[in-house]
Amino acid sequence: MSSRKDLDYYFYPESLAVIGASTNPYKAGYQIVKNMLDYGFAGKVYPVNPKETEVLGLPCYPTLNDIPGNLDLIVIAVPSPNVKSVMKEAALRGGIKAAIVVAAGFAETKVPELVEQEKEIVAIAHQAGIRVFGPNCVGIQNTRNNLDTTIEPPVVKTQGDISVITQSGAMGGITLLFMEEQPTPLGFAKWAHVGNMSDVDILEILEYYGEDQDTQVVGMYMEGIRDGQRFLDIASKVTKEKPVIILKVGRSEIGSRAAASHTGALAGSDKIYDAAFAKCGVTRVDHIEELVDVAKGFSMQPLPYGNRVCILTEAGGPGIVAVDQLGFAKNAQLACISAEGREKLEACLPSMASICHPDGYIDITAAAMSEHHVDALKIVLDEPEVDSVILITVPPTFLPPVELAQSLLPTLRAAKKPVFVCFLAGKWCDEANTLLEVNGIPTFKMPGQAVRVVDKMIERKKYLDKISQREGSAANA
Amino acid sequence: MSSRKDLDYYFYPESLAVIGASTNPYKAGYQIVKNMLDYGFAGKVYPVNPKETEVLGLPCYPTLNDIPGNLDLIVIAVPSPNVKSVMKEAALRGGIKAAIVVAAGFAETKVPELVEQEKEIVAIAHQAGIRVFGPNCVGIQNTRNNLDTTIEPPVVKTQGDISVITQSGAMGGITLLFMEEQPTPLGFAKWAHVGNMSDVDILEILEYYGEDQDTQVVGMYMEGIRDGQRFLDIASKVTKEKPVIILKVGRSEIGSRAAASHTGALAGSDKIYDAAFAKCGVTRVDHIEELVDVAKGFSMQPLPYGNRVCILTEAGGPGIVAVDQLGFAKNAQLACISAEGREKLEACLPSMASICHPDGYIDITAAAMSEHHVDALKIVLDEPEVDSVILITVPPTFLPPVELAQSLLPTLRAAKKPVFVCFLAGKWCDEANTLLEVNGIPTFKMPGQAVRVVDKMIERKKYLDKISQREGSAANA
Numbered sequence: 001m002s003s004r005k006d007l008d009y010y011f012y013p014e015s016l017a018v019i020g021a022s023t024n025p026y027k028a029g030y031q032i033v034k035n036m037l038d039y040g041f042a043g044k045v046y047p048v049n050p051k052e053t054e055v056l057g058l059p060c061y062p063t064l065n066d067i068p069g070n071l072d073l074i075v076i077a078v079p080s081p082n083v084k085s086v087m088k089e090a091a092l093r094g095g096i097k098a099a100i101v102v103a104a105g106f107a108e109t110k111v112p113e114l115v116e117q118e119k120e121i122v123a124i125a126h127q128a129g130i131r132v133f134g135p136n137c138v139g140i141q142n143t144r145n146n147l148d149t150t151i152e153p154p155v156v157k158t159q160g161d162i163s164v165i166t167q168s169g170a171m172g173g174i175t176l177l178f179m180e181e182q183p184t185p186l187g188f189a190k191w192a193h194v195g196n197m198s199d200v201d202i203l204e205i206l207e208y209y210g211e212d213q214d215t216q217v218v219g220m221y222m223e224g225i226r227d228g229q230r231f232l233d234i235a236s237k238v239t240k241e242k243p244v245i246i247l248k249v250g251r252s253e254i255g256s257r258a259a260a261s262h263t264g265a266l267a268g269s270d271k272i273y274d275a276a277f278a279k280c281g282v283t284r285v286d287h288i289e290e291l292v293d294v295a296k297g298f299s300m301q302p303l304p305y306g307n308r309v310c311i312l313t314e315a316g317g318p319g320i321v322a323v324d325q326l327g328f329a330k331n332a333q334l335a336c337i338s339a340e341g342r343e344k345l346e347a348c349l350p351s352m353a354s355i356c357h358p359d360g361y362i363d364i365t366a367a368a369m370s371e372h373h374v375d376a377l378k379i380v381l382d383e384p385e386v387d388s389v390i391l392i393t394v395p396p397t398f399l400p401p402v403e404l405a406q407s408l409l410p411t412l413r414a415a416k417k418p419v420f421v422c423f424l425a426g427k428w429c430d431e432a433n434t435l436l437e438v439n440g441i442p443t444f445k446m447p448g449q450a451v452r453v454v455d456k457m458i459e460r461k462k463y464l465d466k467i468s469q470r471e472g473s474a475a476n477a
Numbered sequence: 478m479s480s481r482k483d484l485d486y487y488f489y490p491e492s493l494a495v496i497g498a499s500t501n502p503y504k505a506g507y508q509i510v511k512n513m514l515d516y517g518f519a520g521k522v523y524p525v526n527p528k529e530t531e532v533l534g535l536p537c538y539p540t541l542n543d544i545p546g547n548l549d550l551i552v553i554a555v556p557s558p559n560v561k562s563v564m565k566e567a568a569l570r571g572g573i574k575a576a577i578v579v580a581a582g583f584a585e586t587k588v589p590e591l592v593e594q595e596k597e598i599v600a601i602a603h604q605a606g607i608r609v610f611g612p613n614c615v616g617i618q619n620t621r622n623n624l625d626t627t628i629e630p631p632v633v634k635t636q637g638d639i640s641v642i643t644q645s646g647a648m649g650g651i652t653l654l655f656m657e658e659q660p661t662p663l664g665f666a667k668w669a670h671v672g673n674m675s676d677v678d679i680l681e682i683l684e685y686y687g688e689d690q691d692t693q694v695v696g697m698y699m700e701g702i703r704d705g706q707r708f709l710d711i712a713s714k715v716t717k718e719k720p721v722i723i724l725k726v727g728r729s730e731i732g733s734r735a736a737a738s739h740t741g742a743l744a745g746s747d748k749i750y751d752a753a754f755a756k757c758g759v760t761r762v763d764h765i766e767e768l769v770d771v772a773k774g775f776s777m778q779p780l781p782y783g784n785r786v787c788i789l790t791e792a793g794g795p796g797i798v799a800v801d802q803l804g805f806a807k808n809a810q811l812a813c814i815s816a817e818g819r820e821k822l823e824a825c826l827p828s829m830a831s832i833c834h835p836d837g838y839i840d841i842t843a844a845a846m847s848e849h850h851v852d853a854l855k856i857v858l859d860e861p862e863v864d865s866v867i868l869i870t871v872p873p874t875f876l877p878p879v880e881l882a883q884s885l886l887p888t889l890r891a892a893k894k895p896v897f898v899c900f901l902a903g904k905w906c907d908e909a910n911t912l913l914e915v916n917g918i919p920t921f922k923m924p925g926q927a928v929r930v931v932d933k934m935i936e937r938k939k940y941l942d943k944i945s946q947r948e949g950s951a952a953n954a
Contacts, residue, residue, distance in 0.1 A: 025875065026875040027875075031874050031875070104829055104842065104843075104844075105828075105829050109829060151873060151874060152873075152874075166794070167794070168792070168793055168794020168795070168797070169792075169794070169843075170792035170793065170794045170795050170843075170871040170901065171792075171794035171795060171798070172794075173871065173902065174795070174871070174901055174902070174903075174923075177902065177903030177904075177905075178903075180903065181903060181904075221794060223794075223797065249794075249797050249798055249801045250797070250801060251801055251804070251805070252800075252801050252802075252803070252804020252805050253804055254800055254801075254803065254804040254811060254835055255797060255798075255800045255801025255802070255803075255804045256801075257800075257834070257835045258796065258797045258800035258801070258834070258835060258838055259797045259801075261831050261834035261835075261838075261840075287923065287925060288798075288923065289923070315645070315646075315647035315648075316645055316647065317643070317644070317645020317646070317647045317648035317649075317698065317700075317726075318645070318647050318648060318651070319735065320645070320700065320726050320727070320732060320735045320736045321648070321726055321732075321765075323729075323731055323732045323734075323735035324726045324727060324728055324729050324731075324732025324733075324735070324736075325729075325732070326729070326731065326732075327728070327729020327730055327731040327732045328728070328729050334731060351582075352581055352582050352586060354738050357734070357735070357738035358731055358734045358735060358738075361735055361738075363738070365581065366581075366646075366647075367581075394647040394650065394651070396628060396629075397508050397628060397629075398502065398503040398504075398508070424647065424651055425650065425651070425654065426651075426654030426655075426657065426658060427654075427658075428654075446651075446764065446765065446766070448764060
């Protein structure tokens, strides 16, 4: 047990208590116990409340002291004025490793007494060897042991390799909802809302996710950090191993003032964040939807070798939209198709196809059947100066989307280069998009999203190349 | 009949023929007849094909000449090499007012013979008094007489007051799909895909929509126009009466080259378009999703009186996202709440609510119940320096979204100022969002969308104010 890290007691508790557990469905202490039971948490759950004898079928304990044996984690779901006495009780009981404080009404209010109270609670905890998560936080989820300490409305929890850190419970919840609403639910590994960060902060969790075998991609909603150097150190270490995607708000001056009023974090100048993110290889995104798209790209596809993107479309308008967006990309540019490749495309595509106007852009037109899609995809994937492909189609009535997807799948699955797919006809394509994603091929609602994703993946590839060159020359020196 | 405009024969034909009608489901000539029948077109439909005697239960005519009586519109769905002879036949028959040419393979190919052929077809048509739509186009839809000449996959057609003009069939189709996928389907009046614009062009349709009583909002996907002055004249006239929202692609240099290869339209420098749109009061958007959001805003809400937006949120993170976006808005800015208003808010909201940090931003917090939402909304709507409200909530488990929506509805419906609502908890809020939209209150998936919509509505208000001032001073001069 001595090898367990502090955060293991949060994400893998063998037993936990919910203080303030309740039979009243309108109270957090009811909802937390219910979420744990509904989700089927693997460890022991002890409701604690002197006024109840049973909560949702579990025996309820009057105090923490009455709970027998080990107790790794306590979830404190009592009103803010009562948190301090609960923490004292926890310290006296002993053996507790970790606490989550749900209630708001502490340092974030900027009221001096409440700021002070938060400090006192942490001091009491630390003297007893208890780490503190929160206050003002909804807690933790882990899909590997069915842990959910939150009061979030029920969402389907799909296992996956993306882990989330958030400074806003709502934004963290919305992230999971957007992930869930993809054609195939995009699963997650761990999820944590940090609240006021009186003790455990986003950086400690970031470092933990960096070492977590279940996590391959990290997504973060950030309002602000306090220690820039520590951020640079930890983020640089993690991004070497896995992508770290951050939505940092407070970009505009007025937005940064609103962020400061929320969790009390120092928002700081946005340009400083931009520079810091670039320096340590963080992938910065502008919206939650983009965070989810980019996480999907990283999770499902290999990094492209270089920046040359081929846009292969069956529909002119959406193809132009894709090229137009690519023209504003920071890293991606249109690929080059060889003379030989053009000849092959001409030989197999409908006569009205528009091949390489401009170079790297191929409109196979609405006359294209399944075999035209497949042949063209094979040809461009074989091109030496194509590093990735965005494949766009708006299947007409005579080309059922699922049939088209099935025809494309063998080529898509065998591809060594990343391919991003847009089947763009709403519900008419739902089944096809699901089929593609079940088979590991990411799909997007509009081509612009695919362009942003590939652009961010190229940015990461460039960063990793730079790092490995630097390390290579250091080793040779 | 003499008072009918040329385009009336397209949108309100009393009779139409489909040349190339077919019993083969893989042919356009089958799909067009099927769409007309499935949708229940109010006029007469005549299939024409010498090789068929019946198509989908309708008697099929060998030639146009065999069709008795009036014939307003012909939809030419034969392969491109046969279009010219069909047009000759139509000219000889006489009495035909309008033609839609579906096939591609004309001027857009830039092959000199095919460019020439397109001109000849138009010349033949004009000599016989026939207008030409296309070629390379999927045609027209009108929800008022159940007309659908397209081969688009079947979509539910909801009647509404938004009309669409598109230079890409796919982008036009996707627009309808996004409209259909709103919490309450966003209906449309008319829809037209213009193709090569050999005769009827987007400007003639824009002018027609301007005078159309069923159209209150115009949405357009544009790749390029040829006659800048005519655009300015027509757009200025239409925007005085109704909003004209345009997604113009070819913003980047490479995107503009792709656009030129599509419909052969001159894309032109993007800055010129930007200036022209501003001059004639066009609302420019960047994405199809934004076009739909902005059309929804214009269609459902009155214009705000001024640029002062109050952001009222129950969740910190999404509230900050909204304020952050507002910081980058061109026209919108945060509202001012009076000292009296602040006192009223303090008196009725939970103690931890954050009121006016910064001014005009109110976080009622997750402790807020239905009555807190309603009271705060009433107070800010009554404020003299609030012109519009963005209301954000992530209903927790103990606050069922539909109940919250029902509590808010009387205030929302009575509001004289526009309110934009974000219920942000995925499927958990679907029913609430539908309820709000059925009652005419627009909802958005993320607060950033609401900010962009209100910003565009303020832009239009400013434009109209400027126009009326100019006209006022001209009248006084």
